Amino acid sequence: MADLVQTDVAVIGAGIAGCIAALALAPTCRVLLVDRQAEPPPRIGECLPPAARRILEALGLSETLTGPNSPHQCSLGMQSYWGSSHCHINDHLRNPDGAGYHLDRAAFEGFLRARAEAAGAVFLRPATFQKAETEDDGLRLHLLRGGGNSAVEQRVHTRYVIDAGGRTAPFAKRLPGSRIHLDRLTACWATIPNRDPRKMGLILAAQNGWWYSAPLPNGRRVLAYQSDSDLINSSLHREPAAFLDLAGREPVLAELTDSVQTDLVLHGMVAAGSSRLPTAAGAAWAAVGDAACAFDPLSSQGMFHAMATAMQLGDLLKASRRLTHPNAENTAWVQQQYRAQIERVWQGYQTHRLLFYGMERRFCHAPFWQRRHATVSFMEKKG
Numbered sequence: 001m002a003d004l005v006q007t008d009v010a011v012i013g014a015g016i017a018g019c020i021a022a023l024a025l026a027p028t029c030r031v032l033l034v035d036r037q038a039e040p041p042p043r044i045g046e047c048l049p050p051a052a053r054r055i056l057e058a059l060g061l062s063e064t065l066t067g068p069n070s071p072h073q074c075s076l077g078m079q080s081y082w083g084s085s086h087c088h089i090n091d092h093l094r095n096p097d098g099a100g101y102h103l104d105r106a107a108f109e110g111f112l113r114a115r116a117e118a119a120g121a122v123f124l125r126p127a128t129f130q131k132a133e134t135e136d137d138g139l140r141l142h143l144l145r146g147g148g149n150s151a152v153e154q155r156v157h158t159r160y161v162i163d164a165g166g167r168t169a170p171f172a173k174r175l176p177g178s179r180i181h182l183d184r185l186t187a188c189w190a191t192i193p194n195r196d197p198r199k200m201g202l203i204l205a206a207q208n209g210w211w212y213s214a215p216l217p218n219g220r221r222v223l224a225y226q227s228d229s230d231l232i233n234s235s236l237h238r239e240p241a242a243f244l245d246l247a248g249r250e251p252v253l254a255e256l257t258d259s260v261q262t263d264l265v266l267h268g269m270v271a272a273g274s275s276r277l278p279t280a281a282g283a284a285w286a287a288v289g290d291a292a293c294a295f296d297p298l299s300s301q302g303m304f305h306a307m308a309t310a311m312q313l314g315d316l317l318k319a320s321r322r323l324t325h326p327n328a329e330n331t332a333w334v335q336q337q338y339r340a341q342i343e344r345v346w347q348g349y350q351t352h353r354l355l356f357y358g359m360e361r362r363f364c365h366a367p368f369w370q371r372r373h374a375t376v377s378f379m380e381k382k383g
């Protein structure tokens with residue numbers, strides 16, 4: 001067993017939300033950042049919305065997008081086949097924040113991790129959070145540090161925990177009350193060589209789900225099919241022929257896949273549904289990013305939300321001095337303010353989710369669309 005580590009705040013998860021929280025807090029207190037993955041894992045090619053640039057600028061990080069060696073590719077907007085078979089273009093030309101970016105996600109997270117360490121955060125990796133116990137002046141965390149047979153138990157004493165562990169919310173899921181799920185959306189994704197010169201993403205509504213495609217900075221193109229876990233062919237992520245057959249039923253996608261069929265690489269299935277914790281903060285903890293609430297990829301807001309919630313929580317913790325001078329008053333204030341902020345975000349998100357799915361009426365007798373055309377309050381159920 002390794003020596004006890006003392007810190008003011010332990011951030012569990014060094015994805016986008018965890019790194020931004022660590023970066024925001026490291027100048028004012030002791031921050032411990034923990035991730036079970038030594039290096040950022042490969043992820044589906046994602047599009048960073050233009051507004052995210054504001055947060056990166058506030059933290060002095062925007063050169064990762066615009067610098068001469070940037071590994072990311074500018075995104076000019078989205079082609080949308082939604083509600084009709086005609087293409088509707090939502091471009092970023094009039095967006096005051098400029099263009100979006102097709103990210104090299106592993107490079108982006110690697111950059112944020114390095115910056116968090118340079119700002120003073122102590123980074124343990126690989127280190128997996130296992131459990132926590134409440135103590136008089138904070139929490140005792142138990143981590144498993146290192147991999148395989150050489151893994152050792154690491155104990156941490158902290159005044160506060162930030163759960164930035166993504167959809168599984170590794171810290172908060174141990175607390176009473178289960179996660180709330182609006183649906184069981186699942187994404188099956190593949191990559192193909194990109195022969196299309198357009199620097200735009202694409203969404204396309206289909207009979208029992210919808211498609212997403214976008215160019216990747218490495219010369220390939222991502223192709224992802226979203227449907228509910230009980231409606232999707234469970235071997236779609238293992239059978240290239242089945243995936244190509246489904247894509248080929250859409251003429252717009254057939255154009256992209258026709259000449260590159262043998263170069264299709266299937267990457268797997270991932271959870272993509274809308275879900276949230278019953279409460280986003282307690283006296284000595286708060287959840288940020290997907291851990292607090294996870295959005296449907298249709299919104300394209302997940303990464304912005306991860307950054308924004310981490311910044312909002314960081315601002316509340318700094319303004320209240322909750323981490324360095326904890327008392328009953330600042331503890332209650334942070335908890336109440338942050339819960340209210342997350343509640344507002346979730347209410348707004350639900351309204352937009354209904355609106356967007358409501359715009360597609362061509363397949364309204366198919367179960368996928370019927371579920372989304374019902375009211376949220378009817379659909380909301382405990383997971």
Ligand SMILES: Cc1cc2nc3c(=O)[nH]c(=O)nc-3n(C[C@H](O)[C@H](O)[C@H](O)COP(=O)(O)OP(=O)(O)OC[C@H]3O[C@@H](n4cnc5c(N)ncnc54)[C@H](O)[C@@H]3O)c2cc1C
Binds near residue numbers: 127129170
């Ligand atoms: C199919 C799909 C497409 C998407 N497309 C887009 C898009 O185009 N644009 C967009 O903005 N968003 C998109 N998103 C959403 C986006 O990926 C997420 O919102 C974002 O990654 C959330 O970041 P996070 O830091 O909260 O969580 P994550 O990125 O999930 O990071 C969590 C971290 O916690 C670590 N961790 C987990 N458990 C433990 C543990 N027990 N101990 C230690 N570490 C742990 C993990 O290793 C990981 O590094 C998409 C999502 C999906 C599923």
